Amino acid sequence: MNRLYHYALSPFCRKVRLTLAEKKLEVELVEERYWEKDPEFLRRSPAGKVPVLRYGSRILSESTAICEYLDETVPTPPLLPRGPEARYEVRRLVTWFDDKFNEEVTTKLMGERVYRKVMGTGYPDSSNVKAGARAIKEHLSYMESLLDQRRWLAGNDLTLADFAAAAHLSVLDYISDVDWNRSEVVKDWYAKIKSRPAFRSLLADQIPGFPPPSHYADLDF
């Protein structure tokens, strides 16, 4: 059985979980509190972070490298398109969310509100929370500008870019940090992706000490 060492509110782990589920690859989820630096875990993962996927006899790390590997070895349904221009756009947007959105929004909100408490690193820094709350508005506008012209973020088909974006937004939605009323078109996009069977496992997540709001798992939010 494949096994994913993960943390439920990590968007990088969620992107891999969505990819595995979309390709109907079964996986056993094992929670890894990676910041505790368990020596056994560090042996499996020299980079010291999650996700780490045991896939057959292989140990794989780095979420986007894992997803591209899964897409190349289990091509159906495809998560990257065929043409180089379209593939470029998917990769650009995956990086957009995993680098820029993560730095400007996810680490500012999730990092301050949840990780500090879970990891025991002190009280939230309210200036970071404010900066994150400001930045997410700009990012939702950017997503709206893309979705005004496309069915999905990178084009007319669902791709890894949608999973990257939905992974970040879903962890923020878990702590009620996404104002879905800002953009009808972004809300419609999220409703579409949230109703996919691949999303079910994410909607069932429960973090001790942080119960999700009722709208989190509601498909009609």
Added chain:
Amino acid sequence: MNRLYHYALSPFCRKVRLTLAEKKLEVELVEERYWEKDPEFLRRSPAGKVPVLRYGSRILSESTAICEYLDETVPTPPLLPRGPEARYEVRRLVTWFDDKFNEEVTTKLMGERVYRKVMGTGYPDSSNVKAGARAIKEHLSYMESLLDQRRWLAGNDLTLADFAAAAHLSVLDYISDVDWNRSEVVKDWYAKIKSRPAFRSLLADQIPGFPPPSHYADLDF
């Protein structure tokens, strides 16, 4: 003519320059002091960072997405291998250097010693410099463990992983922050990559106020 908006000591720009040169694609280099947030530049690059490549009629950003695009559209010489396992290993290592090495080493040393002065953000933080100097030793050991078993970092052929690593090490070498005597095998690897024609433009870089040491451009360092 293709045009690359870049900053000479950015490892992300250098990875793209190496890829362009290896594929014999001519490019005009335009220095972009991206931290000054010139409105004209921000219009071209919504992420506000370099590199940005004008390639024919297209504007491309995100260094790894650019390099994979160039590799798919100009396949010779290849910078990613054919098999999914080998491609995974290249992508894992590109991320290793661009995320982990960058955060633990490049931003700590280059960020403190050069960027602070160039961007006018104060004096170097010596605890960061010390942490970077410590971390680079571990990374050189990791590279040695890979190169003990392989001709190049990701396998027996030169790949984008070597360019990612060399891009970071070359900017650090520019400020004499790489102790090449730590590992014969890593030094040999760098000597091999440094002597490639694709490397010449990097070795000619000159940053005002920061003259390179004499060994920087010396192929017999």
